[in-house]
Amino acid sequence: MNTLGVALVGHAFMGAVHSHAWRTVGRVFDLPVRPEMVVLCGRRKDAVHEDAARFGWAEASDDWKAVLLRDDVHVVDICTPGDSHAEIATSALEAGKHVLCEKPLANSVAEAVAMAEAADxxxxxxxxxxxxxxxxxxxxxxxxxxxxEQGRLGQIRHVRAQYLQDWLVDPRAPLTWRLQAERAGSGALGDLGAHLVDLAQFLVGDDIISVCGLxxxxxxxxxxxxxxxxxxxxxxxxxxxxxxxxxxxxLGTFEATRYATGRKNGLRIEINGSTGSLAFDFESMNELSFHDATEPAGTAGFRRILxxxxxxxYLSAWYPPGHLLGYEHTFTHQLRDLLIAIASRTTPSPDFAAGLRVQRVLDAxxxxxxxxxxxxxVEEASR
Known part of the structure; x- marks a missing residue:
């Protein structure tokens, strides 16, 4: 089996989550390639060495540019704030490395365009x-x-999406990088809204063409x-x-906030079509509500699918029915799909072009x- 050496850039919250996924994916899924956790990169030398040992990386480095020169690194996973995505990703691609970049793809449409062109x-x-x-x-x-995709909802008419958190309700919470436009690009819109836009477009298989927002x-x-x-x-x-x-x-309605008191990670989406509806709440992430409007009215209604x-x-690789999965498994699934795409030389989904489409919506x-x-x-957002 071929081995792909991995470098992870960033080792805070997302770095820890991605590290767990890299440790796990080859032990759960039957893959055509084997990932090897070669090096963890970060700006603070002492901290990155400590986290490399804790997360299971073979080495640590405080110089991501030097890491791109290494022959034993084939994949670069980017978990840094958005202001550095474009430079790291384009440099990695130009160095011949496969790239996984956390969302949102960039802090601006111009950066996202450059990244999509580099990926192409x-x-x-x-x-x-x-x-x-x-x-x-x-x-x-x-x-x-x-x-x-099977047509169970018929013609899609409504998409309702919310992403509700409350971690900024306290006005004494510190001014982290996520609250600074030069680092994060935007706030709840880019941090949470990006997920909603991508998920809505992914589920219905259609693009948003115009928006009205505040x-x-x-x-x-x-x-x-x-x-x-x-x-x-x-x-x-x-x-x-x-x-x-x-x-x-x-028609779509979207709400993203970090001030919904009592909501910790309340991602919800409902899709209504001419012959059915679907509803999902991440706080019950193993459940999908489905309504088949073609059934007789006397027995029709939303039913829970576990x-x-x-x-x-993804579930054939995991546990017996009824044994629930969690947040971290979504990242393991993501790596599984990426590694299969790399091995088969096919374009992974979502690619940087999809990330650019989300960026255009956020900008609009x-x-x-x-x-x-x-x-x-949305086209006007690129001008």
């Missing part, structure tokens, strides 16, 4: 690039995609991370709301909010 050039040489929208890999949501920042100043006596400006949104129209005519059967997506929402909630064509 690299693909001609057999180098693949994927953007990390892990919620596509929830078995219940992958099953929802299959049901929609954003707000509830707490404009927060304590500095290294000096709680001083404050700095919050330069991103705390909440974003927008309506959308899909190319085939469906997505743990071996013929459900920001433009709409800046123009008093005017409807904005």
């Amino acid at each position: 050039r690299a693909r001609r040489s057999g180098i693949q690039a994927m953007v990390g929208f892990n919620y596509r890999r929830v078995p219940a949501l992958a099953l929802a995609r299959e049901l929609i 954003v707000d920042t509830f707490v404009p100043e927060r304590p500095l991370v290294d000096d709680a006596e001083r404050t700095g400006p919050v330069t991103v949104d705390d909440a974003a709301l927008f309506t959308a129209r899909f190319r085939d005519g469906a 997505a743990t059967e071996p013929d459900h997506p 929402v920001q433009r709409s909010a800046a123009h008093h909630s005017r409807w904005i064509p």
Whole structure:
């Protein structure tokens, strides 16, 4: 079996999650290639060496550019803040490395365009690039995609999506990089809304073509991370709301906030079609609600599908029916799909072009909010 050496850039929350997935994927799935955890990269030398040992990486480095020169590194996994995605990803692709980049793909449309173009050039040489929208890999949501593809919902008419968190409710929470536009690009819109946009487009198999949005920042100043006596400006949104129209005519409503008191990771999506509906709540992530409107009215209604059967997506490799999976499994599934794509020399999904499409929608929402909630064509976001 061929071995693919992996370098992971970034070792905070997402780095820890991705590390667990790299440790796990080859032990669960029968893969055409074997990943090897070669090196963990980070800016703080002592911290990255400590985390490399803790997470199971063979080596540590504080110089990602030097890592790209190594012959034993074939895949670069990027888990850094958005302001560094474009430089690391394009450099890695130009060095002949396969790339997995966390979402959102970039902090701007211009950066995302450059990344998608670099990925397209690299693909001609057999180098693949994927953007990390892990919620596509929830078995219940992958099953929802299959049901929609089979026509079980008929003509899609409505998409309702929410991503609700509350970790910023306390105004004394520090001014981390996620609250700074120069690092994160946007706030709840990019952090949470990106997932909703990708998931909606993935599930219905259609693109958003226009949006009307608004954003707000509830707490404009927060304590500095290294000096709680001083404050700095919050330069991103705390909440974003927008309506959308899909190319085939469906209507969408989207809400992303980090101020929904009591909601920890409340990703919800409901899709209504002419012959059925689907509903999902990540806080019950092994369940999918399905309504078949073609059944007699006397017995029709939403029913729970427990997505743990071996013929459900990804689940033949795991546990007996009824034994539930968790958040971390979605990242293992993501790596499984990436490694199969690399081995078969096929374009992984979602590729950087899909990440660019999400970026255009996010940009259109920001433009709409800046123009008093005017409807904005998504194509206009690239100008």
